[in-house]
Amino acid sequence: MIIDCHGHYTTAPEPHNVWREVQKANFKAGGNVDPAYPDISDDEIRESIEKNQLRLIKERGADLTVFSPRASTMAHHVGDEAVSKAWTRRCNDLIKRVVDLFPETFVGVCQLPQSPGVDIAHSIGELERCVNELGFIGCNLNPDPSGGMWNGPPLTDKAWYPFYEKMVELDVPAMVHVSGSCNPNFHATGAHYINADTTAFMQFIQADLFKDFPDLRVIIPHGGGAVPYHWGRYRGLADMLKKPLLRDHVMKNVYFDTCVYHQPGIDLLFRVIDTKNILFGSEMIGAVRGIDPETGNYFDDTKRYVDALPISAEDKAMVFEGNARRVYPRLDKILKAQGR
Amino acid sequence: MIIDCHGHYTTAPEPHNVWREVQKANFKAGGNVDPAYPDISDDEIRESIEKNQLRLIKERGADLTVFSPRASTMAHHVGDEAVSKAWTRRCNDLIKRVVDLFPETFVGVCQLPQSPGVDIAHSIGELERCVNELGFIGCNLNPDPSGGMWNGPPLTDKAWYPFYEKMVELDVPAMVHVSGSCNPNFHATGAHYINADTTAFMQFIQADLFKDFPDLRVIIPHGGGAVPYHWGRYRGLADMLKKPLLRDHVMKNVYFDTCVYHQPGIDLLFRVIDTKNILFGSEMIGAVRGIDPETGNYFDDTKRYVDALPISAEDKAMVFEGNARRVYPRLDKILKAQGR
Numbered sequence: 145m146i147i148d149c150h151g152h153y154t155t156a157p158e159p160h161n162v163w164r165e166v167q168k169a170n171f172k173a174g175g176n177v178d179p180a181y182p183d184i185s186d187d188e189i190r191e192s193i194e195k196n197q198l199r200l201i202k203e204r205g206a207d208l209t210v211f212s213p214r215a216s217t218m219a220h221h222v223g224d225e226a227v228s229k230a231w232t233r234r235c236n237d238l239i240k241r242v243v244d245l246f247p248e249t250f251v252g253v254c255q256l257p258q259s260p261g262v263d264i265a266h267s268i269g270e271l272e273r274c275v276n277e278l279g280f281i282g283c284n285l286n287p288d289p290s291g292g293m294w295n296g297p298p299l300t301d302k303a304w305y306p307f308y309e310k311m312v313e314l315d316v317p318a319m320v321h322v323s324g325s326c327n328p329n330f331h332a333t334g335a336h337y338i339n340a341d342t343t344a345f346m347q348f349i350q351a352d353l354f355k356d357f358p359d360l361r362v363i364i365p366h367g368g369g370a371v372p373y374h375w376g377r378y379r380g381l382a383d384m385l386k387k388p389l390l391r392d393h394v395m396k397n398v399y400f401d402t403c404v405y406h407q408p409g410i411d412l413l414f415r416v417i418d419t420k421n422i423l424f425g426s427e428m429i430g431a432v433r434g435i436d437p438e439t440g441n442y443f444d445d446t447k448r449y450v451d452a453l454p455i456s457a458e459d460k461a462m463v464f465e466g467n468a469r470r471v472y473p474r475l476d477k478i479l480k481a482q483g484r
Numbered sequence: 485m486i487i488d489c490h491g492h493y494t495t496a497p498e499p500h501n502v503w504r505e506v507q508k509a510n511f512k513a514g515g516n517v518d519p520a521y522p523d524i525s526d527d528e529i530r531e532s533i534e535k536n537q538l539r540l541i542k543e544r545g546a547d548l549t550v551f552s553p554r555a556s557t558m559a560h561h562v563g564d565e566a567v568s569k570a571w572t573r574r575c576n577d578l579i580k581r582v583v584d585l586f587p588e589t590f591v592g593v594c595q596l597p598q599s600p601g602v603d604i605a606h607s608i609g610e611l612e613r614c615v616n617e618l619g620f621i622g623c624n625l626n627p628d629p630s631g632g633m634w635n636g637p638p639l640t641d642k643a644w645y646p647f648y649e650k651m652v653e654l655d656v657p658a659m660v661h662v663s664g665s666c667n668p669n670f671h672a673t674g675a676h677y678i679n680a681d682t683t684a685f686m687q688f689i690q691a692d693l694f695k696d697f698p699d700l701r702v703i704i705p706h707g708g709g710a711v712p713y714h715w716g717r718y719r720g721l722a723d724m725l726k727k728p729l730l731r732d733h734v735m736k737n738v739y740f741d742t743c744v745y746h747q748p749g750i751d752l753l754f755r756v757i758d759t760k761n762i763l764f765g766s767e768m769i770g771a772v773r774g775i776d777p778e779t780g781n782y783f784d785d786t787k788r789y790v791d792a793l794p795i796s797a798e799d800k801a802m803v804f805e806g807n808a809r810r811v812y813p814r815l816d817k818i819l820k821a822q823g824r
Binding site: 293349373 | 627628632633634636637638667668669670671673674675678679682683686687689690706707709710712713714715716717718719720721723724744745746748749751752755756771772773774776778783784
């Protein structure tokens with residue numbers, strides 16, 4: 145089967161987005177930051193999915209998407225902790241409804257109620273709720289809740305450790321995923337996303353996080369940012385920092401997805417990164433929605449690029465399914481319970 | 485001939501670095517930020533070059549290096565404008581001495597006296613001095629003089645325009661090159677450098693800088709950051725932003741060097757980027773100084789990777805020489821005056 149590890153609900157029904165605007169306006173006016181949530185019918189949700197993700201999943205031939213709230217609108221820098229908490233809960237609850245309506249096509253991954261300067265331990269409650277009560281299988285962890293100001297501690301700082309302890313206990317991985325950028329230097333999907341991926345990987349090289357958490361699993365999306373292209377640089381920097389080889393130091397815990405939107409990029413990814421570290425992903429419907437005039441296909445139809453790789457059927461099965469079942473053990477359990 | 489477009493004087497004689505420490509101490513103490521400069525003999529400079537860059541240039545078989553002050557110690561965020569101005573002048577004067585001692589092996593590119601929050605127009609005087617008086621052929625332009633805080637305007641902001649006007653008038657290109665990072669999230673050479681390259685490219689996509697300056701030429705080092713690996717993403721984002729094709733919108737003015745420290749990365753670079761946009765570079769002796777255990781060669785011996793490419797002799801001549809002569813017209817003039 146074909147599991148897409150990277151999908152966001154970018155097509156949520158409009159009342160959900162309107163609620164967020166009301167919330168933000170209320171925050172500015174000093175009002176209620178958790179106003180009444182609109183009635184959104186199952187049909188509205190069904191339609192938003194069937195016309196979009198589900199249509200493309202069928203067209204492109206995938207089976208299941210690991211689904212989370214829209215990344216660019218997590219916007220942890222907006223408002224304060226209470227704003228982030230209320231918004232996050234609404235977003236995750238909406239994902240749960242999608243999963244319940246399409247239980248064979250979507251599994252949930254949660255947004256976290258991060259907020260700049262707020263202890264990440266405050267996000268543990270929502271992680272537990274989503275995993276234990278909603279049946280989610282992982283989380284999106286924002287390495288820069290400031291939205292492009294980068295004024296918090298690196299991911300390897302001890303401040304993050306209580307959260308990692310909970311991840312290990314629950315046996316869920318995190319995708320390192322920033323949100324929108326409020327820094328005019330950084331275009332969100334063209335710079336901030338890719339920079340964050342690169343930054344996180346280098347933080348992992350500098351520290352010994354995975355010595356402290358040998359069971360922690362992290363997915364770096366967008367093909368690992370700049371990392372595979374500069375794999376020699378990172379191997380060389382690890383050497384200069386007197387760290388072990390990357391395969392021992394980082395790559396027992398870190399995975400890259402295939403959200404790289406052209407064949408040469410995917411070819412490079414598979415040339416330098418072990419297949420066991422690559423998870424199929426498309427981030428569809430996401431940052432790049434057009435058709436590549438050079439191929440006539442959607443830029444983000446990453447399955448085509450993987451299909452075109454000269455690798456064995458076993459390797460493809462790892463990338464499309466096996467690795468995801470291994471990285472998300474709770475996904476594997478759900479699938480087995482479904483007889484898949 | 486073989487021209488390396490990207491070398492920094494990372495092995496400057498120790499008294500030069502000591503002067504900088506004195507300067508910084510004086511700044512803190514409210515003292516003279518332009519103290520007397522030590523006597524550094526020609527022999528000291530000769531030795532620092534002959535033992536290092538010159539030795540490797542000969543070993544690796546290059547002919548000439550476009551040489552500028554050490555990037556990581558430009559540190560525009562340290563001190564204030566007067567500190568940056570005095571330090572920059574000392575650094576550029578030292579490059580001039582190297583060029584005078586080895587006029588067939590080095591040509592100068594200048595550091596700029598940038599300072600956070602200070603108008604870039606204040607850097608025009610030093611650019612003019614270096615080009616008109618010292619015979620330099622280009623400059624290193626720091627897109628983030630804050631050192632990882634990214635609190636200045638994007639490179640496409642009108643605030644930079646007076647400097648671009650002078651670049652065009654003098655017919656010199658800029659390499660977009662950040663310095664050290666004082667943000668604990670960003671390792672200097674492992675994250676900040678690569679992020680800056682990616683960021684600059686995306687800024688160029690978002691704006692219409694090269695419509696306003698059709699003759700402006702910019703080199704994005706380190707193989708263009710993440711850009712070639714994500715070339716599909718950038719083509720797709722340009723499309724979503726309703727910009728022209730990248731080849732018309734950006735790639736008439738932007739060049740990438742070959743500072744990518746493994747064969748698969750160089751292969752990708754040449755697969756997706758037009759040869760006319762690629763300049764040979766190594767950034768030697770720089771960020772990554774070790775030997776790749778997988779090949780037995782230095783990571784930063786990028787000439788080997790280019791030599792190994794299955795491209796025509798004409799294409800190699802463009803990358804090693806022709807493109808550099810075109811992008812740096814003042815280099816071409818110097819070489820012609822030398823009968824080369």
